[in-house]
Amino acid sequence: MIPVIEKCRNACRKAPKRIVFPDALDVRVLHAANELQQRGLAKPVLLGNPFEIRDYAHNAGVAVPCFSIVDPAHSAWRDSFVSTHLAENEAMSRDEGHRLMTDPLYFGAMMVKLGHADICIAGNISTSGDVIRAAIKVIGVEGGHKTVSSFFLMSSADGGDFRLFADAGVIPEPTIEQLADIAIDSARAFEALTGEQARVALLSFSTKGSSQHPAARRIREAFELAKAREPSLVIDGELQFDAAVVPSVALKKAPESPLKGNSNVLIFPSLEAGNIAYKVAQRLCNYMALGPVLEGLAKPMHDLSRGCTADDIVDVAIVASCLGNKE
Known part of the structure; x- marks a missing residue:
């Protein structure tokens, strides 16, 4: 075990973060979420239709314990998320806002922005460009910063x-x-x-x-x-x-x-x-490469490589949690 990762694991066990995964329909995320929850490293939240996610997990042979699953299309938070986004984007229509907040990336980012989750991690299915755009448009840059x-x-x-x-x-x-x-x-x-x-x-x-x-x-x-x-x-x-x-x-x-x-x-x-x-x-040179980890955002949202493994997702979640503790 890499010493820095082990140090972060210990910190996570003391204060596990609520981590939302927009790209939830992925066996790698399911395995990672299991690992994080069972070892007390984080409190995973999966975004999507709960029946679809459970059927997918069953067909993939992956156990889905009592995860928190939120469906952006039917969440009680959706209207308030839309109102919040429209207040900051006056040129956008309410219909456009509703469509945007049905997108798990934007919904997950808004969960972090409004305190319903501590960290958002995506990119195992979505492109880096889509993840970063959602992060900048919803969460925005850290005060005094101009660079993500x-x-x-x-x-x-x-x-x-x-x-x-x-x-x-x-x-x-x-x-x-x-x-x-x-x-x-x-x-x-x-x-x-x-x-x-x-x-x-x-x-x-x-x-x-x-x-x-x-x-x-x-x-x-x-x-x-x-x-x-x-x-x-x-x-x-x-x-x-x-x-x-x-x-x-x-x-x-x-x-x-x-x-x-x-x-x-x-x-x-x-x-x-x-x-x-x-x-x-x-x-x-056989170096482990963990990332990319985004920096400069007002609140934590992180990208994954689409070629990542379940272990990579766990490690990014752990590092993201450790970075969150600096605040």
Whole structure:
């Protein structure tokens, strides 16, 4: 068991969260919900027609204990959810609002927004784009924030190396301001999960001015902005990957860097770079990749890979619960 995940499991048992699953008609979610409930890690809520869900579970050979199942199409909450959404979207008609709140993604997001659930987790069936749109439209961004991004938790097979990669799931080409937001939010997430100090590296193909290319200057400016906003943050950039993670290389390429080649939060210059990097680590180096976990929202809603396993869903639920405890 990875130490960080085990730490989060223990925290979940003390205060299990109400987690709503909009993509409930999926054997992986049913197995995950069973695991979470039976081990006292969370209180799952499945969205959908209860008869359909129970028939599906029966045909799949999965036990469905006394889960809470809410049908968006017939819920007593639906009218109040519609009214709440219309109050914030005046151009929308009531009929449009009713149709929207029949969609489990939007209904689940509204459950979290109005306190009927603590966390919403979807994406095992729905696309990431649909999950993120529902989260932004219903829950919105955290106060003072402008950026919704994501991170992957990366752990070696033995759990000895644990890092956070961002953003590898949401923003294709982050601006300087967005890179600073991602760096700060990711550092906070790392510290909330591990209890250890975040050491943040903004990555580039250049180290400390070795290139004057605009792409490298952009990373330097993002570093300067993040440092100005969070002076206590241990952060540096622009750094090549080896200068960020190998102390002997850092000594040669960036001897004045406060990271000393020991970064644990890696901020990639683009979605392309981050997505490729986490998949290389996962597929060639056998690192566990958990995520993407969304950050920057006013309340917790998280995305899953459509290729996830039931164990992945359990782990995301546990991490999401642990992050929720930081508030």
